[in-house]
Amino acid sequence: MQKTVHLENAGVGGCACGHHDEGDPVLDVRAIPHAIRHATVIGAFGAIPAGGALVLVAPHNPLPLLGQLAAIAPIEVEYLREDPEEWRLRITREG
Numbered sequence: 001m002q003k004t005v006h007l008e009n010a011g012v013g014g015c016a017c018g019h020h021d022e023g024d025p026v027l028d029v030r031a032i033p034h035a036i037r038h039a040t041v042i043g044a045f046g047a048i049p050a051g052g053a054l055v056l057v058a059p060h061n062p063l064p065l066l067g068q069l070a071a072i073a074p075i076e077v078e079y080l081r082e083d084p085e086e087w088r089l090r091i092t093r094e095g
Contacts, residue, residue: 028057
């Protein structure tokens with residue numbers, strides 16, 4: 001079965017799915033394979049507008065990743081939790 005989808009207004013004013021994010025999105029990367037983990041976070045970070053933030057949940061302190069993100073845009077990092085198996089950081093995109 002084929003279905004035609006008209007995309008003239010796609011991307012205008014958000015996704016129009018009816019759902020809205022409340023608070024900072026949380027990205028738990030512990031289940032993501034290490035080989036694609038940084039790329040996943042960088043992609044998600046690219047969707048965050050200036051002044052916006054995401055909460056990253058990682059299995060360790062992601063210092064190299066933070067350096068990669070800072071090379072893309074200025075960031076502010078707030079450590080919310082520092083446990084041996086779960087690190088939570090709020091990463092705010094400043095610019």
